Amino acid sequence: AQKITQTQPGMFVQEKEAVTLDCTYDTSDPSYGLFWYKQPSSGEMIFLIYQGSYDQQNATEGRYSLNFQKARKSANLVISASQLGDSAMYFCAMREGLRITSGTYKYIFGTGTRLKVLA
Amino acid sequence: DTGVSQNPRHKITKRGQNVTFRCDPISEHNRLYWYRQTLGQGPEFLTYFQNEAQLEKSRLLSDRFSAERPKGSFSTLEIQRTEQGDSAMYLCASSLGLGRDNTDTQYFGPGTRLTVL
Numbered sequence: 001a002q003k004i005t006q007t008q009p010g011m012f013v014q015e016k017e018a019v020t021l022d023c024t025y026d027t028s029d030p031s032y033g034l035f036w037y038k039q040p041s042s043g044e045m046i047f048l049i050y051q052g053s054y055d056q057q058n059a060t061e062g063r064y065s066l067n068f069q070k071a072r073k074s075a076n077l078v079i080s081a082s083q084l085g086d087s088a089m090y091f092c093a094m095r096e097g098l099r100i101t102s103g104t105y106k107y108i109f110g111t112g113t114r115l116k117v118l119a
Numbered sequence: 120d121t122g123v124s125q126n127p128r129h130k131i132t133k134r135g136q137n138v139t140f141r142c143d144p145i146s147e148h149n150r151l152y153w154y155r156q157t158l159g160q161g162p163e164f165l166t167y168f169q170n171e172a173q174l175e176k177s178r179l180l181s182d183r184f185s186a187e188r189p190k191g192s193f194s195t196l197e198i199q200r201t202e203q204g205d206s207a208m209y210l211c212a213s214s215l216g217l218g219r220d221n222t223d224t225q226y227f228g229p230g231t232r233l234t235v236l
Contacts, residue, residue, distance in 0.1 A: 045227035109161030
């Protein structure tokens with residue numbers, strides 16, 4: 001079963017506007033972490049923002065914020081004031097069992113959303 | 120530069136040849152991961168090291184694949200008898216564990232793009 005679902009293969013946004021990239025996840029583990037990465041055409045995965053399953057508040061990091069709705073199992077990324085340099089692939093990822101010291105350490109990634117910022 | 124580095128950045132090889140990739144993690148990170156990413160997909164986990172111990176391997180890691188981290192610092196990923204289906208981006212990541220930031224965030228290198236002809 002798909003554990004991370006990104007339903008938007010591609011998105012367009014006008015420069016300086018805000019955009020929301022969707023991510024839903026599936027897990028039965030009460031302790032997990034959700035991550036967003038940006039992958040420009042150069043290929044490197046750049047860490048953007050993190051949300052822990054026990055965090056009470058939505059994570060924010062500069063122009064990035066995470067709209068975390070635990071009951072709905074969604075962790076949408078909001079980019080405010082889009083810039084041309086934001087054009088890239090964006091991946092949502094999850095690590096289960098975040099608070100244990102053994103077990104799986106792998107991230108499970110979604111298929112990504114390609115964002116294009118228009119001038 | 121204190122980020123994760125990978126060499127080579129690009130590798131073109133003929134089917135049947137062996138290839139080896141190297142990853143140098145962030146210096147204080149004791150956890151190291153290998154992922155494979157094919158076109159249009161997110162990265163898929165291959166294997167994980169804590170220091171020099173290989174603690175987790177994916178079923179994607181067939182017998183032709185082997186990874187090492189002999190001194191708990193850099194790691195190598197070797198693919199023997201390459202096949203065209205091995206063509207992909209191979210990404211390395213490292214993390215500190217549940218340390219200062221309590222997130223175990225993985226930081227990725229630039230990747231090695233493998234093309235098997």
